[in-house]
Amino acid sequence: MAAEQHLSAKSFIIDASPKQVAAALGVSESSVKRWCDRGHLATSRTPGGHRRVAVADVLRFARDRGHVLRAPSALFVDEEPSRSPSPTAAAARRTLMHALLADDAERVAATILDAWRARGSVHALSDEVITPVFAEIGERWERGTVDVYEERRACELVHRALREIDRALPVPGRGAPRAIGGTLEGDPFSLPTALAELVLRERGYDASSLGTWLPAETIAHAVSARRPRLVWLSVGHVVDARRLAAGHARVEEAARTVGASLVVGGRALEPAVRKQLRYAAFCDAMGHLASFADALHA
Ligand code: B12
Numbered sequence: 001m002a003a004e005q006h007l008s009a010k011s012f013i014i015d016a017s018p019k020q021v022a023a024a025l026g027v028s029e030s031s032v033k034r035w036c037d038r039g040h041l042a043t044s045r046t047p048g049g050h051r052r053v054a055v056a057d058v059l060r061f062a063r064d065r066g067h068v069l070r071a072p073s074a075l076f077v078d079e080e081p082s083r084s085p086s087p088t089a090a091a092a093r094r095t096l097m098h099a100l101l102a103d104d105a106e107r108v109a110a111t112i113l114d115a116w117r118a119r120g121s122v123h124a125l126s127d128e129v130i131t132p133v134f135a136e137i138g139e140r141w142e143r144g145t146v147d148v149y150e151e152r153r154a155c156e157l158v159h160r161a162l163r164e165i166d167r168a169l170p171v172p173g174r175g176a177p178r179a180i181g182g183t184l185e186g187d188p189f190s191l192p193t194a195l196a197e198l199v200l201r202e203r204g205y206d207a208s209s210l211g212t213w214l215p216a217e218t219i220a221h222a223v224s225a226r227r228p229r230l231v232w233l234s235v236g237h238v239v240d241a242r243r244l245a246a247g248h249a250r251v252e253e254a255a256r257t258v259g260a261s262l263v264v265g266g267r268a269l270e271p272a273v274r275k276q277l278r279y280a281a282f283c284d285a286m287g288h289l290a291s292f293a294d295a296l297h298a
Contacts, residue, residue, distance in 0.1 A: 015044060015052035016075045023074035024058065025067050035061075042145055054145050056101045088118055089128040096133050100154040101146070112161035113168075122165065122198040123286035130158060130191070131285075155191055162194055169198070172206035177297055180222055181232030181263075182210035184247045189236030192266060196232050199286050203293045205230065216247030220254035230296060231255045232289070235266035238273060245276040252278050261296055263289060 016024070018032040021041075025032070033051065036043040042057045055075050062069050075098075092115040099107035116125045137154055140146035179200045182193050193209045200207035207230075210222060223231055233251060238244050248264075255262040261280035265288070274282060283289045 015054050016058060018051050018053070020074050021053055021058050024069055024071050025062060026070035027067075044143075054140060055098060056140070057145055059102070089115070092118070092129045093133050093136075096129060097136060100133070100137070100157055101150065103153060103157070105157050105160060108157040109161040109164055112158065113164060116165055121290065122195065122202050123290040126195045126199065126286040130195070134191070158191060159194060162198060165198055166201070169201050172201065172204070176204055176206040177230065178226055178228035179205045179207040179230040179232065179293070180210060180219075180226055180228045181207075181230075181234065182214045182219060183212040183234050183236065183266075184219075184244060184251075185213055185215055186239035186243070187235060187237045187268075188212055189234065189266070192234040192236060193232070195286055196234060196265075196289060199289050200230070200232075200293055203290055204297065205293060216250040219251050223251065223254040223258055223260060227258045228260050230263060230293060231260045232263045232265070233279075235264065235269045235273075238268045241273055241276070244273065248277050248279075261292075263292060265289065 018029050018036065021032045022029040032041070032053075035041045036051045036053065041053050041061050044052045044054075046052055058075060059069070061067070092111060095111045096108065096115070098104075099111055112125065112130070115129045116122060119125050119128060134154070137146055137151055141148070141151055179197075181196055183189060190212050193212065197207045197209040210219065219231075219233075231251065231254075233248065235244065252262050262278075263281045263283060264274075264277065264279045265283040265285075269277075269282065269284075281288070281292045283292065
């Protein structure tokens with residue numbers, strides 16, 4: 001099941017209605033609608049034609065125009081709770097998005113740690129909270145309401161919070177199965193491989209992410225030297241499908257030589273690309289990695 005389907009990320013609403021904006025700013029709803037229609041506030045429309053304003057744009061508008069946010073919480077009241085399959089995950093997504101765009105490192109860490117405890121696993125934290133929030137950030141980047149520096153900073157803040165989870169997890173026991181992974185050259189996406197490491201650590205693996213943008217040869221060396229039980233590759237961006245297939249084949253060969261299972265995942269692994277690759281498992285969500293890892297280690 002694709003992460004997007006499972007989480008209905010598209011129906012994950014973080015934009016506010018004119019009524020919510022009005023309540024937050026302490027002005028009338030008709031003023032807000034007028035600002036929307038005059039282009040002072042960047043506005044999108046719901047499928048039913050209702051105006052929606054991104055929370056980040058409301059904050060920017062208030063700052064630029066010197067408006068006081070009298071009731072900021074009004075922006076985060078879910079007007080359509082029945083749309084969400086899990087209200088707690090929806091609340092965590094909202095808080096996380098707000099904290100990321102406000103560059104509030106402490107709140108990001110607190111929200112991620114709370115969501116981890118509430119969801120009960122790193123894979124659920126990833127699939128239900130972090131991934132949909134970043135999908136939304138990506139959509140905003142496409143619409144031009146989030147800048148590249150904000151996107152990058154958001155990744156940094158999440159990495160910091162993940163380090164706290166890392167510290168809270170028990171040290172792997174002697175004899176714990178090893179796992180290593182990362183991304184190949186041309187692929188800068190650092191969150192999925194960091195999350196895969198924590199998913200596996202939580203399941204009792206001695207897991208290490210080697211990071212991003214790695215020559216296949218060096219991953220192959222790591223596999224030969226460390227003899228892991230599981231190797232993962234995350235594919236978030238493909239520059240050249242043939243090059244990816246060649247790099248992947250090198251890692252797969254190294255994994256086969258030491259008897260490791262190669263697990264692949266990532267947004268850019270479309271069926272046409274996957275057909276050229278050999279692997280033990282393809283996962284489109286971290287929950288699949290957790291299940292596979294448990295089965296392998298049973
Ligand atoms: C942050 C970000 C960046 C950052 C990355 C920084 C960093 N340190 O990682 C930067 C600014 C570098 C960047 C660059 C680019 N980006 Co960008 N980026 C994003 C963004 C907002 C978030 C990515 C992310 O980390 N998501 C969170 C992770 C956890 O989610 P995920 O990768 O989907 O992982 C889930 C599953 O795929 C799975 N999974 C993933 N890997 C693995 C591995 C295993 C083993 C398993 C089991 C599972 C698994 O598990 C996760 C579920 O929990 C996305 C939007 C989005 N939808 O994700 C756009 C997005 C991916 N970027 C996009 C684009 C276009 C680009 C650029 C091409 C822009 C450009 N013109 O230069 C470049 C490409 C890279 C390059 N040329 O170097 C597009 C891609 C569109 C497309 N269809 O290909 C997106 C979708 C934005 C958009 N909506 O248009 N980006």
